[in-house]
Amino acid sequence: MSDDFGAMSVTAYRRLAGRFRRWSALREAAFLLQWDSEVMMPAGGASARSEQNAALELAGHGLLAAPEIDDLLTAAEADRTGLDNWENANLAEMRRLQIHATALDADLVAALSKASSACTDAWHRVKVSGSFTDLRPVFAEVVHLNRLAAQAKAEEFGCLPFEALMDQWEPGARIAEIDHLFDDYAAFAPDFIAEVKEHQAHQAPAITTAGPFDRDRQKALGERIMAGLGFDFRHGRLDTSLHPFSTETPSDVRITTGYQDDDFLLTSLPGILHETGHALYEQNLPHAWRLQPVGRSRGMSLHESQSLLIENQLYRHPAFCRYLSPLANQTFPGHEAAFEPANIHRLLTRINPSARRFEADEVTYPLHVILRYRLERALIDGQLTVADLPGAWNDGIRDLLGVEVRHDGEGCLQDIHWYTVYWGYFPCYAVGAMIAAQLFDAASRALPDLEQAIAVGDFTGLRSWLTQHIHSEGASRPMAEMLRDASDQALNPAFFRRHLRRQYLST
Amino acid sequence: MSDDFGAMSVTAYRRLAGRFRRWSALREAAFLLQWDSEVMMPAGGASARSEQNAALELAGHGLLAAPEIDDLLTAAEADRTGLDNWENANLAEMRRLQIHATALDADLVAALSKASSACTDAWHRVKVSGSFTDLRPVFAEVVHLNRLAAQAKAEEFGCLPFEALMDQWEPGARIAEIDHLFDDYAAFAPDFIAEVKEHQAHQAPAITTAGPFDRDRQKALGERIMAGLGFDFRHGRLDTSLHPFSTETPSDVRITTGYQDDDFLLTSLPGILHETGHALYEQNLPHAWRLQPVGRSRGMSLHESQSLLIENQLYRHPAFCRYLSPLANQTFPGHEAAFEPANIHRLLTRINPSARRFEADEVTYPLHVILRYRLERALIDGQLTVADLPGAWNDGIRDLLGVEVRHDGEGCLQDIHWYTVYWGYFPCYAVGAMIAAQLFDAASRALPDLEQAIAVGDFTGLRSWLTQHIHSEGASRPMAEMLRDASDQALNPAFFRRHLRRQYLST
Known part of the structure; x- marks a missing residue:
């Protein structure tokens, strides 16, 4: 039988x-x-x-x-x-x-699709100069329908409504754990930011340079670093778009960045490095399971951890600055003082609290995410009305970052996520940063020569370690289990705090 | 009721x-x-x-x-x-x-799909240096299955088997009419080719130039001409590929061409002009019927007529050569003798019988098509065995063009059509050339100043006439009816013959 x-x-x-x-x-x-x-x-x-x-x-x-x-x-x-x-x-x-x-009945699916489309269109019209009031009615409908969707999915999964939305991006995500991580960081950040500001005020200011830096040369430099990191150009390419992004298509990963004539260290290059981190994950997923759900990445927090590991743990590492310095000088002669390794590191670790997430540095970025997470939970749980969103947003930015929001365009209108279908996504960005710190710490312990290797542009050890412990696992096991096996402990926000102290206070 | x-x-x-x-x-x-x-x-x-x-x-x-x-x-x-x-x-x-x-049962669909894929793969492996023998078994299966498919569809449509295959590309195509057109041309061509060869032997040879012609400048020249022809770059773009092609996507038509450093008059430019003809058809299809079957083009013969009208009737017209001459001189100074209007015309109307369709001139091209049409009909009707195809092909090329085929790569392996899914497509190319001649004649009568307008690069009258009589009709009426209304008569191969005599013998 x-x-x-x-x-x-x-x-x-x-x-x-x-x-x-x-x-x-x-x-x-x-x-x-x-x-x-x-x-x-x-x-x-x-x-x-x-x-x-x-x-x-x-x-x-x-x-x-x-x-x-x-x-x-x-x-x-x-x-x-x-x-x-x-x-x-x-x-x-x-x-x-x-x-x-x-989980959703056909009427709800149709209503959600229609409302989301209308809201996305409205957002594109008002995002730059408009006011949140202009899209309040259509957005209220989107919130209402996502609340219904969250409830319907929560019943099927046996979880809380907002957890059901997070599950679309991060399977099995739990509010209790996110709260734990985010409350920890929100408690740590204000004093730390003050300390970093004080520390940086006493440093010599970073030497800046405004180029001009030819865009084709910026791209060639980026492609050289991508190749060094192990990006396989037979299975992917680098192109140009307004904001950097990458595709989840392992056999043919398209990544993009944007270029400015007066800079590459803070614009095109971190974009390329970040997306290369995503791409390495995709390209090294288990080949035998291509086009099967288990052959995909294990959730977007882990995906963001791979991009942030390359962008923040690696690219902003002092050893990487030593590797980058001669490359930058070869590519763009005449800026030797700015391209000194120590100066590059200073440029890449300047702290600058801003109302805009896109401009945020590594320290303040998680605070942007924490605010959004709290607000979107409150919207879905019915604790916050749509009418009160702009005020709550502006209060939150003031509380967490000490910055004033001047208008909705740099306030609650700045991100497309809620105005389209990315409900429950935001936490992945900050959880990813924490995972990245924990994994990089584990890799550094496993690879004693890692720093020397980075300084000479040899990334094979790091890439192999990531492929072995993360990429090749696909979605075969829960993320928490993969992280524990790779780093010998559960997700622990202390690694990220320690990384920031080392990076920003040299302690 | x-x-x-x-x-x-x-x-x-x-x-x-x-x-x-x-x-x-x-x-x-x-x-x-x-x-x-x-x-x-x-x-x-x-x-x-x-x-x-x-x-x-x-x-x-x-x-x-x-x-x-x-x-x-x-x-x-x-x-x-x-x-x-x-x-x-x-x-x-x-x-x-x-x-x-x-019309086909699920088993036949699956078998056809599998056999076609296998055959296409095999063709890609052998096309350059291989022999037809290498793919005979898999091709025999493709022919067998297409014969069954043709029979099944013919029963549904109440037509002959090969007509059912042609119907996939040219709705309502009839063998009797194609035979009439093609027999007419096959009878005309040999003497005409001999006459043109004799005529060109007595002309001064065309002055050639080998550049080098910068590819970006070639592209810019092509885009300038495209814009003049009315190509809407808000709804399309020009890119590079091995062989030129265009997409049937009216809101966003992608066209391509290929570039060589030593020429643009016979390579990148005719490619661009040909595909622009296709693109103008797509972009000017009736907007109100987008994404409906009736909003599509009225078959591939008419589609090819639009590309060939731009490529052969317009681009190779003496008046167009007068327009192109100063543009070519501005773009690539230093080749003034080669870029004389009369010399450009001579370059664009050289006759050169070849075993390869891709290299064929306007006169010999239809003969390539006629051979393929006759052979593929014979394969589907069971008059020709797969084993006999290479011999029949080589005999046909010798008979129709007076050229020897040296190996299958320049014989029956040169086109992908039969080795994938393009059964019944070939006739469209030659029928399109005939329609193009008839439509250009009608446009010339309707627009008395057309030649002067072309000479100064004003294509608005021609484009409007084509849009009014062809593009804007979508698939709302049979092609024959549209042609009769536009030109006052049924499809008549005499127009194409007259065009060729004028173009190649100046008579």
């Missing part, structure tokens, strides 16, 4: 794998279209592109929401004896994706 | 329009992916891209082949009184597409 069940289960699993393969391929196609929209598409293609995106999403949703999938999942889950660990993890991920796809 | 039926019919039509809108958006997404594969994709992305293409095709096929679509079509067709002419034409196109999607 068990044997029969096992055979049935394996057959069901095989059919599911075929369906999810198609679903994943459609998801990759959607990533490519999104990349194209930002990099290649002429402006007049936007409305047709929206139709293409919507059609792709419907096609993908149709695959996951077909009643047959539920039947196959139930059959496969009935007896897992025929499946190995990876197949079991794959099955669990399939079920999680299927629940996200089917 | 009729009123009730009318209302039901209108409701069914509306639902169909929604489904076909999604289907068309997926088709546009597929075009974008194809463009990306040729223009942007790193080599390592190929196999993932195949999966994406297959998933998109399945999603599109699923939409068309759903039983509900047949029911809705039947309901809408039951009483057309509530529908206007365009809606009726749209309904007819929907049915045609639905028959193509459903």
